[in-house]
Amino acid sequence: MANVKNKNDAITPRDEDFAQWYTDVCRKAELMDYTSVKGFITYLPYGYAIWEQIQKELDIRFKEAGAENVYLPMVIPTSLFNKEKEHIDGFAPETLVATIGGGEELADPLIIRPTSEVLFSDLYKKLVSSYRDLPKRFNQWCSVVRWEKTTRPFLRGSEFLWQEGHCLFETQKEAEENTLKMLSIYDEVGRDVLGIPFVKGKKTEHEKFAGAVATYTIEALMHDGKALQAGTSHYFGQGFAEAFGIRFLGRNNALETPHQTSWGVSTRLIGAVIMVHGDDNGLVLPPKVAPIQVIIVPIRQEAEGILPKCQEIANCLKKQGIRAKIDDSDHTPGWKFAQWEMKGVPLRIEIGPRDLAEGHLMLSKRYNGEKLVLPIEEAEASLPKVLDAIQEEMYQKAKAHLERSVVDVDSIETLNAALEKGGYARMAFCGGEECELKIKEITKGGTARAIYKEEVPEGTLCPVCGKPATMVVYFAKAY
RNA sequence: CGGGACGUAGCACAGCUUGGUAGUGCGCUACCUUGGGGUGGUAGAGGUCUCGGGUUCAAAUCCCGACGUUCCGACCA
Numbered sequence A: 001m002a003n004v005k006n007k008n009d010a011i012t013p014r015d016e017d018f019a020q021w022y023t024d025v026c027r028k029a030e031l032m033d034y035t036s037v038k039g040f041i042t043y044l045p046y047g048y049a050i051w052e053q054i055q056k057e058l059d060i061r062f063k064e065a066g067a068e069n070v071y072l073p074m075v076i077p078t079s080l081f082n083k084e085k086e087h088i089d090g091f092a093p094e095t096l097v098a099t100i101g102g103g104e105e106l107a108d109p110l111i112i113r114p115t116s117e118v119l120f121s122d123l124y125k126k127l128v129s130s131y132r133d134l135p136k137r138f139n140q141w142c143s144v145v146r147w148e149k150t151t152r153p154f155l156r157g158s159e160f161l162w163q164e165g166h167c168l169f170e171t172q173k174e175a176e177e178n179t180l181k182m183l184s185i186y187d188e189v190g191r192d193v194l195g196i197p198f199v200k201g202k203k204t205e206h207e208k209f210a211g212a213v214a215t216y217t218i219e220a221l222m223h224d225g226k227a228l229q230a231g232t233s234h235y236f237g238q239g240f241a242e243a244f245g246i247r248f249l250g251r252n253n254a255l256e257t258p259h260q261t262s263w264g265v266s267t268r269l270i271g272a273v274i275m276v277h278g279d280d281n282g283l284v285l286p287p288k289v290a291p292i293q294v295i296i297v298p299i300r301q302e303a304e305g306i307l308p309k310c311q312e313i314a315n316c317l318k319k320q321g322i323r324a325k326i327d328d329s330d331h332t333p334g335w336k337f338a339q340w341e342m343k344g345v346p347l348r349i350e351i352g353p354r355d356l357a358e359g360h361l362m363l364s365k366r367y368n369g370e371k372l373v374l375p376i377e378e379a380e381a382s383l384p385k386v387l388d389a390i391q392e393e394m395y396q397k398a399k400a401h402l403e404r405s406v407v408d409v410d411s412i413e414t415l416n417a418a419l420e421k422g423g424y425a426r427m428a429f430c431g432g433e434e435c436e437l438k439i440k441e442i443t444k445g446g447t448a449r450a451i452y453k454e455e456v457p458e459g460t461l462c463p464v465c466g467k468p469a470t471m472v473v474y475f476a477k478a479y
Numbered sequence B: 001c002g003g004g005a006c007g008u009a010g011c012a013c014a015g016c017u018u019g020g021u022a023g024u025g026c027g028c029u030a031c032c033u034u035g036g037g038g039u040g041g042u043a044g045a046g047g048u049c050u051c052g053g054g055u056u057c058a059a060a061u062c063c064c065g066a067c068g069u070u071c072c073g074a075c076c077a
Helices: A018-028 A045-064 A085-094 A117-127 A172-194 A239-244 A268-277 A306-319 A333-342 A353-358 A376-405 A412-421 A433-442
Strands: A032-034 A041-043 A075-077 A096-101 A104-112 A136-145 A159-169 A199-202 A214-221 A227-237 A259-266 A294-298 A324-326 A347-351 A360-365 A371-375 A425-429 A446-453 A471-477
Touching: A018 A032, A018 A268, A041 A045, A045 A136, A045 A159, A045 A172, A045 A268, A085 A239, A117 A136, A117 A159, A117 A239, A117 A259, A159 A172, A172 A214, A172 A227, A172 A259, A172 A268, A199 A446, A214 A268, A214 A376, A214 A446, A214 A471, A227 A239, A227 A268, A239 A259, A259 A268, A268 A376, A294 A306, A294 A333, A306 A324, A306 A347, A306 A353, A306 A376, A333 A347, A347 A353, A347 A376, A353 A360, A360 A376, A371 A376, A412 A425, A412 A433, A412 A446, A412 A471, A425 A433, A433 A446
Parallel strands: A294 A324, A294 A347
Antiparallel strands: A032 A041, A075 A104, A096 A104, A136 A159, A159 A259, A199 A214, A214 A227, A227 A259, A347 A360, A360 A371, A425 A471, A446 A471
16 A cells, blocks of 8 residues: 555644545544545544444434434436436436446446435325324434545545435425534534534535535635535425426315425534644544544553552543553553544543552543543543533634635635635625636635625625626635 | 556565666564563574566566556546
């Protein structure tokens, strides 16, 4: 494997080569491994465990919002897929298609789902016939396949794990509310679980989802100043419903067409966590997503009373629902420190003979290296609070980084200079696709990430075409 | 899809120019030693040199092709 260093070598410094640093962390924190098919990765236990935490936190909130989990097939007949024109045009170039089954060529080749709008539409057509059947709020945890040309672990894969929620409503108002509600859940999970602040807003015409009326997004800021689309929520209007013939008898006994939404986040969130919080010593996980929240490292573990004390502390943490682990392997303490730092465990406890004699524990916070001395009798009450504090501090740190990066600009030159530096630049423009493309060309990759607001001061002109500006948009270079 | 780099033990690499018995470091196994920031030592196990063709008495090494990884760009909700 080219460019992947020995597990015991230091990883590439983050500010020296961010892309290489990212790859090093993915490999050395044992989150994933490559496989023999391009763009398809193995999610190793530690990486998958992070995904399970994310799933758990999202799933609870989805269900509170009325969603029910379902599972639909992973293949879509080509004939069905072709029903919504904009949608096919968006996805056709990146589909993987099965053409042979049981040795026989298939009359209607099967598309491995790149997303399941058409399957859900086809299902809803069967399930919905009255306003009494609405709303429908289905969610599916699955993987999807998109034949990507450039792939990177977690950020863009040929196959990735995600959830896709697909809802159907009687009215436009309900559907639009649902679109924003799900976006707010993503935002909340970012804040409370991932420790990631987002720039939120509607996508421009050019950036919105194939087949959507409106797409809303949460955009994170990576440490290197590039943006990452972390989740989207779409309002589809009645487009899919019309294309697939979903209709219901309304309250007034007239046939009506429902309004549809969809929303999704993927294992890309793992990539976001790595790139927002990670540092030169490896991964840094916020407590809420960490598979191991507290690692207990015994010092001179063969000495009398050390391991029993570790066990006692671990049990007391587990009782409180904290994911704690004792590393009683026969590596040296120094090795263990480096190892668990690489894996991003948010809090380390050291217990040695000296500590026992003096009645305290040594704590070390992963995200800033801060060391604390804690009297043993306070451990039970204090440790959960320390974890909560770490969660909050990590969010605040990332939020400060995001807020510092946002600048307001009003010309191509100032936009270019801002994007060159990294971060988000807010600029008023006309909202036209042509101007957006020009901006991308001039700034070498700057794209409209999200609309900040759809009103501008009287007389503001688009810096590209000179026509009246209609919106203020967050621009950034993105992954 | 275009350009660059790379593919040899679990991992990182040397060997290739000038073809001739498969090497180093880390990791792994056993034992000793050490232990509050990747201890030190001794002995071991581990390889169809990515794959497919070709040249040759002989290919990790030379030639052609495929695949994969990686970086940059284009493309991408």
